[in-house]
Amino acid sequence: MSNKIESTVILKCAPNKIEEFKIAVAELIKETVKEPGCELFRIFQNNEKPDEFILWEIFTNEWAMQEHMKKEHEKKYFALGLFEPLSAIHHSEIN
Secondary structure (H helix, E strand, O other): OOOOEEEEEEEEEOOOOHHHHHHHHHHHHHHHOOOOOEEEEEEEEOOOOOOEEEEEEEEOOHHHHHHHHHOHHHHHHHHOOOEEEEEEEEEOOOO
16 A cells, blocks of 8 residues: 555635636646645646536655644645535545
8 A cells, every 4th residue: 555645625615715716726736736745746627517627646754744743834825714525534545
């Protein structure tokens, strides 16, 4: 079994904040993919519910994920208050 940390998170954007959310998340993605241990960090918009977004992330291990959560760009993103998490699924790839 891999030590990778893999998650899919559903986020609900605050009312009338979708464009602001997209700008903030573009900056978050740009910085997060540079982090050591970040293998994948992508965010998708739900076509049927435009105020919902899907975060798909993979980090090499628990340490890399914990370091990610401490980064200033991560804290700044959460502090904006543009979304609320609806669900989080932690998963592992089957080989």
